[in-house]
Amino acid sequence: MITLFIDTNVLLSFYHLTSEDIEELKKLVALVKNKEIDLIVPKQVEDEFWRNRGGKISDAMKKLREARFNASFPAFSKDYDEYNELRALLKKADKLHAELVSKIMADAKDTSLKADEIVTGLFKTANKPRFDNDDYLNAMRRVRLGNPPGKNESLGDAVNWETLLATVDKGNALYFVSEDKDYRSQLSEGVFNEFLRDEWESRKKSSLIYYSKISDFFKDCFPDIKIxxxxxxxxxxxxxxxxxxxxxxxxxxxxxxxxxxxxxxxxxxxxxxxxxxxxxxxxxxxxxxxxxxxxxxxxxxxxxxxxxxxxxxxxxxxxxxxxxxxxxxx
Known part of the structure; x- marks a missing residue:
């Protein structure tokens, strides 16, 4: 069984403008349900997801809300049959646009978007470690000492990291998916932070395999699975x-x-x-x-x-x- 951690920013990216497809999350749910993947979801990830979900959806909707279906026509264009047909189509497009925005926002408020259903199912089937005060104290010590991950005295990433250190069994490899720069190397693009990798390998006696996109994880680990x-x-x-x-x-x-x-x-x-x-x-x-x-x-x-x-x-x-x-x- 593969032990997997997916950072909040990756889950939230499915609500935003992204090249990732919702199908990736469906694949993940199926693999977790069938115990091919042990997905670890610290409480910090779940809380952060619901805390930021509304803002992500609002950002993603901004361009759709601003879309306008109109055009300026010179006076002589009104003498053509196509003018009336085009005006009618533009009016219909405006109406459909308004209906689409309304339906999406209603589903978003009811937490019934397709992504909501999948992520909720994912959280239900995941391995959710109990929040431990020791993890919090260790995270605080880490941040105070200036050790990664995290920035500007923020504890979230540090709490997730300490939870993973406490949860994953020694000898188990960890597959780690995150777009957060705090986990990346400052020297090489697409490489995990050297300090954190050394810490993981020293304490857990296992490897850490890093991806910035969940689709890349699937290409490597489940290349034959398309849907x-x-x-x-x-x-x-x-x-x-x-x-x-x-x-x-x-x-x-x-x-x-x-x-x-x-x-x-x-x-x-x-x-x-x-x-x-x-x-x-x-x-x-x-x-x-x-x-x-x-x-x-x-x-x-x-x-x-x-x-x-x-x-x-x-x-x-x-x-x-x-x-x-x-x-x-x-």
């Missing part, structure tokens, strides 16, 4: 592959049956599992297992390589129920 549904599907396929009993196979097949879409690569993995795990292969003729693989053949058979298509076809044929001997039509 959130893929995360859950990949994990469900892994569970089927590792099934240790017929009963668990039925459970995993039931889970996989809830997905509307698989990638061809995922289908190729699914085809090979019955031959690799007899807890799946030996019950290929059970109704739910056979039905699942038959659906794969119907839906994806045409897009498979010949060898994979033949293997899937063989599995489906093998799993067909035996004809009833008492049935005169069999």
């Amino acid at each position: 959130a549904s893929q995360v859950e599907a990949d994990l469900a396929i892994n569970s089927l592959s590792n099934s240790g009993s017929f009963a668990s196979t039925h459970v995993h097949i039931g889970k996989l049956d809830t997905f509307d879409q698989f990638t061809i690569a995922q289908v190729e993995r699914l085809i090979k599992i019955p031959g690799q795990n007899n807890q799946v292969g030996w019950i290929i003729d059970d109704t739910d297992v056979h039905r699942f693989y038959a659906k794969l053949l119907d839906k994806y058979g045409g897009g498979l390589k010949d060898d994979d298509h033949d293997l899937l076809e063989e599995l489906v044929e093998k799993g067909k129920p035996e004809p009833d001997e008492d049935d005169p039509l069999s």
